[in-house]
Amino acid sequence: MIERQLWHPVADAHALRDAPMAIHLMGEPLVLWRDHASVHAWVDRCPHRGARLSLGRVLTTTHGLRLECPYHGWQFEGGGRCQHVPASPDFHPPSGHAATVVEAIELHGLIWVRLQPWAGLPPGVPLDAPPAFAEADDPAWRRVICGPYSVATSAPRLVENFLDLSHFGFVHEGWLGERGHAQVQTGEVSEGPLGVRVSAARAWQPRAYANADGGAWIDYGYTVPHPYAAVLRKDASEGDPVRNAIALFIRPDGDEACTAWFVMATHNDPASSASVVEFQDTVFAQDRPVVESQQPKVLPIGRMGPVREVHGPADRVSSAYRRYLHRLGITLGTC
Numbered sequence: 001m002i003e004r005q006l007w008h009p010v011a012d013a014h015a016l017r018d019a020p021m022a023i024h025l026m027g028e029p030l031v032l033w034r035d036h037a038s039v040h041a042w043v044d045r046c047p048h049r050g051a052r053l054s055l056g057r058v059l060t061t062t063h064g065l066r067l068e069c070p071y072h073g074w075q076f077e078g079g080g081r082c083q084h085v086p087a088s089p090d091f092h093p094p095s096g097h098a099a100t101v102v103e104a105i106e107l108h109g110l111i112w113v114r115l116q117p118w119a120g121l122p123p124g125v126p127l128d129a130p131p132a133f134a135e136a137d138d139p140a141w142r143r144v145i146c147g148p149y150s151v152a153t154s155a156p157r158l159v160e161n162f163l164d165l166s167h168f169g170f171v172h173e174g175w176l177g178e179r180g181h182a183q184v185q186t187g188e189v190s191e192g193p194l195g196v197r198v199s200a201a202r203a204w205q206p207r208a209y210a211n212a213d214g215g216a217w218i219d220y221g222y223t224v225p226h227p228y229a230a231v232l233r234k235d236a237s238e239g240d241p242v243r244n245a246i247a248l249f250i251r252p253d254g255d256e257a258c259t260a261w262f263v264m265a266t267h268n269d270p271a272s273s274a275s276v277v278e279f280q281d282t283v284f285a286q287d288r289p290v291v292e293s294q295q296p297k298v299l300p301i302g303r304m305g306p307v308r309e310v311h312g313p314a315d316r317v318s319s320a321y322r323r324y325l326h327r328l329g330i331t332l333g334t335c
């Protein structure tokens with residue numbers, strides 16, 4: 001299953017401090033914890049008698065930080081190996097006395113995990129890393145994380161909503177669009193092994209940013225570098241120094257549920273971080289009832305599913321996204 005080989009966002013990096021954290025990724029219970037060197041993700045099950053490691057604690061020892069199991073106090077170092085069994089202090093645990101480790105890294109302010117190493121399928125598709133988001137890692141830009149939002153729909157429905165300019169005048173009337181200015185330009189759409197790219201898309205916005213005080217035509221550029229992620233560049237067309245890039249990163253929690261983060265990177269935007277979050281919370285609260293109402297909750301991508309959806313000329317980007325998922329063989333959240 002290709003989805004198990006993809007990197008997925010699982011938690012806010014700043015929320016993981018000095019206690020272990022329990023999370024689920026595609027039905028798999030995992031424990032996250034960090035030592036001085038890095039962040040770790042393990043299957044949340046002690047190899048001794050199966051207790052949840054996430055109920056344990058991170059222990060300071062003379063050998064550095066270790067995760068201590070809540071049941072018999074076995075101590076595990078960052079690589080997963082048990083180094084100490086308190087009931088038998090002279091026992092040297094063999095290498096097989098170890099937690100099951102999965103890959104984890106910290107990027108764009110989030111913790112990313114993948115359950116299986118990349119097996120390179122399908123050939124030539126570069127998904128062997130979490131999606132790039134250069135603006136969020138550029139110190140000249142400010143990064144604000146919004147979410148997590150738990151949403152009762154599939155991850156692909158949410159990505160498609162993010163790529164869709166033509167709902168602005170209705171769902172976000174007065175905020176991101178106006179009924180009287182509902183026409184959009186879908187721009188240039190290209191599809192390739194890197195995913196989907198859209199440039200020079202345009203929509204009218206009455207209030208484009210948290211601090212905007214008037215309407216403007218806004219240029220949009222999108223990339224879809226990952227089945228469950230999309231990155232948007234949004235620039236006012238003329239004379240406005242504010243630059244915005246927004247990434248949507250989604251953890252699929254099954255076919256009909258997901259958890260989403262928006263990472264907002266801003267340049268020259270005078271709005272406070274709190275008002276950026278408040279703006280995004282408001283906009284997402286407008287999207288939520290509509291996307292959660294969509295039936296089916298999985299995205300029809302033409303895999304012989306029972307449901308057919310029809311398209312308009314403004315849906316070229318969404319069609320390209322559906323073809324991308326189909327080419328990759330994504331089944332989680334699609335039909």
Ligand code: FES
Pocket residue numbers: 046047048049050051069070071072073074
């Ligand atoms: S179950 Fe973890 S130490 Fe025994």
Ligand SMILES: [Fe+2]
Pocket residue numbers: 161167171172283287
């Ligand atoms: Fe929306």
